[in-house]
Amino acid sequence: MKHDTEGSLQHWVSGVLRLGVMVAGSLGAIGLIYYLAMQKGPAPSYGQFLGEGSYRESIGSVFRKALSLDSQSVMQVGILALISTPIARVLVSLLGFIKEKDRTYVVITLAVLLTLLGSLVGGAIRG
């Protein structure tokens, strides 16, 4: 009996990882192909870091520019999908443990999720 519930948890966790990877991979591939098709001449030099100082990337503007089909922003949305995948995986595990009524692991997963959100929010404030 334990193995049935264990199996469904595995199924869901593996499913959310695959979904995240597929979304991130497709958006990334579309954006990259579009970007490369437009690029002529030598690649820009990445020897100099342009994110210095007051530079901030806002998620809102990334999505807006992606909707207007800016190739770099489409890639960025793909990257954001990838970053969200492990977080979605923890969320799905939480739902799985709640469904299994496994109290110990609900608490454990909740603690992980809160720390994760804490460092994301904390990073956003500090950044």
Added chain:
Amino acid sequence: MSAQLLTLIIFTASLFAGFLGSMTGLGGGVVITPVLTLLLGVDIRYAIGASLISVIATSSGAAAAYVRDGLSNIRVGMFLEIATTIGALFGAFLALFINAKALTIVFGVIMLQAAWQTVRPRKATEVVGEPDPLSKSLKLEGEYSTAEGKQRYEVYGVKPAFGVMFGAGTISGLLGIGSGAFKVIAMDQLMKLPFRVSTATSNFMIGVTAAASAGVYFSRGYIQPALATPVMLGVLVGSMIGAKTIHRVPVKQLRMAFAIVVGIAALQMMMTGIGGKG
């Protein structure tokens, strides 16, 4: 160099990084960083951003298969993630006060020693003692498929492993490098998990640790899309190939690959510590 050629080089290197990462439970930064900085002259901060993406891509790509096959132990992963995420937060906090560069040499030495531990010859009579009672109450023990059918395993040393995981999380928060090496070592050496389970569970975990710090790197512009996207795509494909291949590779060779990659990572780390470059 044209943008197309640059992308192709990055994609190919990332394919290899993802393959290696999925086999060893590591994030692939050990391949990505030198290729970007030394070979392609990319600024170290873009390389850090790309490495972070490599870690999340390896983890998500490989773990999708490992979780489905029951190779990753979800409970062990979740339980230890408390230690790594809190550790990472603590490390990021510490980084505000101490010079982490000086510590890279210390950690490099620890990693070299640990790499040796995973491949050192073992005596067959080595006493392992009793499984940890905590393992029972946390339902950590599990089973995985081998060539000889399903194999059950017990879990030892839960408390020391939890401590090491906290340390691994702190290091990754402090230095911004993958702590996959310490995760594998703690599960293999302290918890006595089968080596494949250790690397697969590490793969399952490293994405969460990396995602926690990815937000701030993204907003600060470390993640340059034209560099990070070929990394992501190459690593995803490579890690999926690796997850299919791992079943055919003998454990002894996996251990060897792990020790070599960790050894190189340790030397890289010590070099940046000494040279101060990056």
